[in-house]
Amino acid sequence: xxxxxxxxxxxxxxxxxxxxGVEVNVRKAxxxxxxxxxxxxxxxxxQPKEMLPVVDKPAIQYVLEEAVRAGLEDILIITGRGKGxxxxxxxxxxxxxxxxxxxxxxxxxxxxxxxxxxxxxxYIRQKMPLGLGHAIGVAEQHVGAEPFAVLLGDDLIGExxxxxxxxxxxxxxxxxxxxxxxxxxxxxxxxxxxxxxGEEVEPGVIRVADIVEKPDPDEAPSNLxxxxxxxxxxxxxxxxRDTRPDRKGxxxxxxxxxxLTRSGGRGVNAMRFTGKRYDVGDKNDYLRATVxxxxxxxxxxxxxxxxxRRYMAEAEQAEAPCD
Numbered sequence: 066x067x068x069x070x071x072x073x074x075x076x077x078x079x080x081x082x083x084x085x086g087v088e089v090n091v092r093k094a095x096x097x098x099x100x101x102x103x104x105x106x107x108x109x110x111x112q113p114k115e116m117l118p119v120v121d122k123p124a125i126q127y128v129l130e131e132a133v134r135a136g137l138e139d140i141l142i143i144t145g146r147g148k149g150x151x152x153x154x155x156x157x158x159x160x161x162x163x164x165x166x167x168x169x170x171x172x173x174x175x176x177x178x179x180x181x182x183x184x185x186x187x188y189i190r191q192k193m194p195l196g197l198g199h200a201i202g203v204a205e206q207h208v209g210a211e212p213f214a215v216l217l218g219d220d221l222i223g224e225x226x227x228x229x230x231x232x233x234x235x236x237x238x239x240x241x242x243x244x245x246x247x248x249x250x251x252x253x254x255x256x257x258x259x260x261x262x263g264e265e266v267e268p269g270v271i272r273v274a275d276i277v278e279k280p281d282p283d284e285a286p287s288n289l290x291x292x293x294x295x296x297x298x299x300x301x302x303x304x305x306r307d308t309r310p311d312r313k314g315x316x317x318x319x320x321x322x323x324x325l326t327r328s329g330g331r332g333v334n335a336m337r338f339t340g341k342r343y344d345v346g347d348k349n350d351y352l353r354a355t356v357x358x359x360x361x362x363x364x365x366x367x368x369x370x371x372x373x374r375r376y377m378a379e380a381e382q383a384e385a386p387c388d
Contacts, residue, residue: 091233091296092139093207094132094214097200098125099145099191104346113148114346115218120359124345125151127224128216129184135229137214138184141207143191143200155186196315201297202305210299212236215318217293221354223341228294235270235336236296242325243270245294246335247342251282257290258319260335273326273333278311278319289335291319292342298331 102114109117115125125142132140144151158177165174187207191200201215214229222228228245235243246260259280263272275286295318304321311317325333343354359369 091212091214091236092137093141093211094135094137094139094216095141095143095201095204095208096125096128096132096216096218097143097191097197098148098151098218099143099194099200101194102346105348105351111147113150115148116150116154117345117351119221119345119351119354120362120365123154124221125218126154126180127221128218129155129186131222131224131229132214132216133183135214135233137229137233140184140186141204142186142188143203144188145191145194152188155181157181194315195310196313196317198305198308198316198318198321201318201321202302202316205302208299208302212296212298215293215295215297219344219346220293221343221345222294226338226340228338228340229296232294232296232336235267235334236298239266239270239334240298241331241334242298242301242322243296243334243336244273244322245292245338246271246289247292247338248288249290251285251288254282254285254288254290255279257292258322259285259287260289260291261286262289262335266334270334270336273322273335275326276319276323276333278317289337291335292338294338300325300331304328 098113098115100114102109105114105117108114113125116123118124119127129140132138142151158181162174162177165177189203189207191203193199197217204213214233216229232243232245249257256279258276258278260271260273261275261277263274265271276291277286280286301318301321304324305316305318307324308316308321311320322333325331343357344350345354356373360366360373362369
């Protein structure tokens with residue numbers, strides 16, 4: 066059989082019609098960015114939390130660059146009120162470009178232009194903050210009947226990791242929605258969707274027997290947590306329409322995925338991930354991301370690492386007990 070290019074699935078994967086040879090590319094990505102960012106108040110009071118800088122780039126730019134590295138260049142960002150800075154960031158900045166051109170600063174000019182040219186970025190508003198599932202449902206008109214990736218802006222994946230590329234490849238092989246999963250401390254599972262692992266369908270990929278949103282640690286089926294990377298079959302939209310709001314009035318993606326695990330159809334797979342990940346919606350993890358990413362940079366890394374060594378030596382000395 067002729068090898069398929071990365072990110073391509075046969076029509077039989079989508080519609081069950083075998084032998085037609087019609088191909089559908091996994092070419093679209095959805096980035097929900099309509100949340101209020103309450104974990105990062107007061108910094109997120111007047112600016113989108115997705116625009117908070119990690120070293121010298123806003124967090125959402127790292128996420129979009131990850132999608133582009135995986136070959137997904139049709140990006141839909143779900144925004145809300147007060148999120149205009151996101152659109153401005155990925156748009157052309159003619160005045161700034163003019164100033165840089167006049168100064169002859171070709172390096173910064175190229176960097177600024179590259180932001181607006183890296184992908185086709187579209188926007189739609191989620192008019193009310195009604196949950197992640199509702200935000201994904203808003204994307205249906207743009208996505209249509211195609212498989213698509215979902216990247217949550219709070220999760221930064223190490224730039225050397227191939228998580229999204231691997232998820233697309235798993236979807237290509239299996240034709241089933243696939244989510245990234247990572248083991249966390251049992252006490253932390255209350256912040257995630259918790260997976261009941263089923264059979265291993267291929268190395269590192271398991272069938273999701275069940276999934277529950279943010280369980281109490283004592284009642285969680287495992288410490289295998291969903292993290293913010295998915296490649297979803299378009300059947301998720303029907304599942305979202307059938308999903309009832311939770312006690313807070315929100316529609317959760319986890320609950321829609323649970324419906325798929327119980328539908329008797331394709332179900333849902335999970336791919337285990339053990340690489341580098343940062344939850345930049347958490348203040349400690351945000352600081353860790355900033356420190357680790359800055360220390361690896363060729364331009365600022367050497368001087369920053371020198372500072373860190375000196376700072377830690379001084380801190381340890383200050384904490385040492387006096388004789």
